[in-house]
Amino acid sequence: MQVRQRLENLSSELTATERKLCTALLLDYPYAGLDTIQDLANKTGTSPPSISRFVTKLGFQGYQDFQRHLIDEIRQANRSPLDLHVGDRPIQGDFLEDFVSRAVNLISASASAITSAQFERVCDLLGDEKRNIYLIGGRISDAIALYVSRHLRQVRSGVFHLPADPEIWPEYMLRMRSKDVLFMVDYRRYQRNLAELARRAKAQSGVQIVVLTDKWMSPAANHANEVFATPIESGTVWDSYSGAMVLMEAMLTRIAETNWDKTRKRIEAWDSLRFDHGARDDDQ
Amino acid sequence: MQVRQRLENLSSELTATERKLCTALLLDYPYAGLDTIQDLANKTGTSPPSISRFVTKLGFQGYQDFQRHLIDEIRQANRSPLDLHVGDRPIQGDFLEDFVSRAVNLISASASAITSAQFERVCDLLGDEKRNIYLIGGRISDAIALYVSRHLRQVRSGVFHLPADPEIWPEYMLRMRSKDVLFMVDYRRYQRNLAELARRAKAQSGVQIVVLTDKWMSPAANHANEVFATPIESGTVWDSYSGAMVLMEAMLTRIAETNWDKTRKRIEAWDSLRFDHGARDDDQ
DNA sequence: TTGACTATGAAAAAATAATATCAAAGCTAG
DNA sequence: CTAGCTTTGATATTATTTTTTCATAGTCAA
Known part of the structure; x- marks a missing residue:
């Protein structure tokens, strides 16, 4: 009351x-x-x-x-009128329109929770060709990690997406050096083994760890050098990762634009090497 | 300050x-x-x-x-309606801020490019337990397909994410029935083999095909029963998939909410079966 | 006016919160 | 890898805030 x-x-x-x-x-x-x-x-x-x-x-x-x-x-x-509207009750009226306005809220909030200095630092880390980049995510959030790694691979070399099976992780851990970067995406429900991976990787090789998580802060964040935290509550049955997605796109764009010349050449070289069953060349 | x-x-x-x-x-x-x-x-x-x-x-x-x-x-x-959200952030030249506002535009445009009737039709298709669902995406867009399939699997059974390797596709094609749904994500640069997959799957089994693509329309769209087309030009070096992402989240939410009772039971059952090395149970 | 009661604040006590100290861990440059 | 520096949190200390105690003042009915 x-x-x-x-x-x-x-x-x-x-x-x-x-x-x-x-x-x-x-x-x-x-x-x-x-x-x-x-x-x-x-x-x-x-x-x-x-x-x-x-x-x-x-x-x-x-x-x-x-x-x-x-x-x-x-x-x-x-809370803004939109937010209020969110927690209350199931969406009514035009579902899609309504959902989008919630997502937009979430995205703005995600962006304002991150300082530009931090954003730049992480972009620099991931864009630095002298560092190898290892990526992994949770059961669902691995889709985000996958998205990032696929793009990153177009920009630079030394990008490794860890498989879901923990049995194979040691193989990657052995290769991590202290300058390298371990990029983890871990939204609730947090996975214990990811925190464990962070701890051990840090202990063993002193690798730089960047964690993308939500406001409850994944246990993996305890071992992180940088934490991107984004809101995910959309007021619906699922959490929404759209804030994270946009943030990642912004990051990837930033990285690509920073070294655009190199990136362009790399993409061209890549394209020329693609197998024919891949993309057609007349798109655009 | x-x-x-x-x-x-x-x-x-x-x-x-x-x-x-x-x-x-x-x-x-x-x-x-x-x-x-x-x-x-x-x-x-x-x-x-x-x-x-x-x-x-x-x-x-x-x-x-x-x-x-x-x-x-x-x-x-x-006191002042010009609240802190507006006043205190130096917008000028803030990359992230700028990117977000573009993304927001894109997302709104994505939503308005789809009629609610079509949206409902696709939700019904994917939510229908009597149909099996097969999903696949392109080199990068497969991250979206992965995201959808992971969620969908929490809601219903009969969800299959096709592997990237075309050698294995026939195994899945043989199982497709005409009521089933093949959900493809294909943004430029389109992959020829996806279009080919669509053509042959359609010809062989008459499967229902839903394609998520951009406005240039993936060649796979020619064989589709339903096409979701979203804008992807963000004015930067990369295309942005955030519109697609939000659309997919809206769709998944819609599907889950429609049969919420069943979904809830399924998620509970799922959770109780998870192996211990997965999530911890004390997360809020 | 008196007596029984309630309301009130000063002062003391208790609880809580914040900071200073210091040893250990972590990091970095050579 | 090491020496020297910085960062960090456990512990102890100090400061602040809140509550308890208790004596006094106020109120009202008889």
Whole structure:
């Protein structure tokens, strides 16, 4: 229940001091309640014990519990209309349109959770030809890792996508050097063996680790040098990876553009070597 | 100055732990910073001293001073409609920001290129348990196909992801029945052998074919019953598949929600059968 | 006016939170 | 690989905040 509402419900049975508090709280709601109990007492000309008793009377565990509730309320209130719409109920109206607007939200949020400096650092790491790049993802998120590795392979050499089977990982681990990069995608539900891989790879070779994960932070992130965290809650039955996808595309584009000359030559050479059963050449 | 901006400014000279904190703060900005120092340390897998040092480095007197600032920011943001999301990020020349806005355009365009009737038809096809589903994609776009098949497999049985090697395709073709569905993802540069696969599968078994492609229309689309065409030109060196990705997520969500009861049971059963080296069970 | 009760805040105590210290681990340049 | 530097978190300390205790002041009915 809203703090505001609790105040109203109880307003008939408040003492003089409590009414003073109530007024002060409502006058600058909800920020007044975020002061320390001492400050609030000074401002309202009351005392800490009175406030403490008051919030207990409102039904909270204590002053800190009360503050936690206020913060949650602010949080709720600040969610954009789209966000609000999200948690609530199943999508109605035009499904696709609605879904897209949620995805767009998620994507913007993903981008704003990452500083441009961090973005550049990771791009530099993955674009550096002197480093080998090893990639792997979880059961579902491996699709993202695959997408990244396929593109990266067009840009540079030394890109290795680890197979899903842990039995084979040691073969790759033995080749990792401390300058190399292990790029992991791990969204909930996190896979234990990925965290284990991160730990051991780090311990053994000191490899640089970059983790793409969600806000709960994959256990693998503990061993990481860089963490990209993106939101994934779309308010539907599945988590949405579109934020991650766009971020990865941005990254790949950045890497390719940085060394465009080299990349172009590489793609041309690649194309000339493709087997005939591959692409046709008259596309475009 | 906004806390957010201070983070941006300093992000080039942060240590690993500090970057972790920075990530966590930005991901749930500004609320993450309102926790107690101890809680925040637990959530981020760091320690209170590191956080204390970090906020000092950001230029605050200490953690409490830092929190005061955050609260002030929230307050400000709520007063002026021009809230912090707009005002404080230096948009100019920010690569990521720019990329995201293009991607968003692309995604909206992708959605509006598809009628809801068609969308529903395809969802029904792929959701129909009486049909087997075969999926395959091109060199890069197979990541999308993989993503779809992994999800679909959580919802229903009879989902088969064809391997990249054409030698093995006949094995699958022999099993295709006319009610089954062959789902192909083929973006330029189109692969001849995919078109060939479509042609022969159609001829041999009369299988239903759904193709996800771009506006130039993969040659495989000639044999298709349904074509999803999404724009992919992002104005950068790579094509962007984010439109396709969001569309696929929308589709998967639609399918899962349509038979949610069955899906839920299936996922539960699946989870109970997972091997221990997979996910941990305590993830939230 | 008195007595029984409630409300209140000063002060002390307790709980909680934040910072300083320091040893160990990690990293980097040679 | 090592020496020297930086980073880090466990522990101890300190500071801050909140709650408890308790004495006093206020209220009201008889």
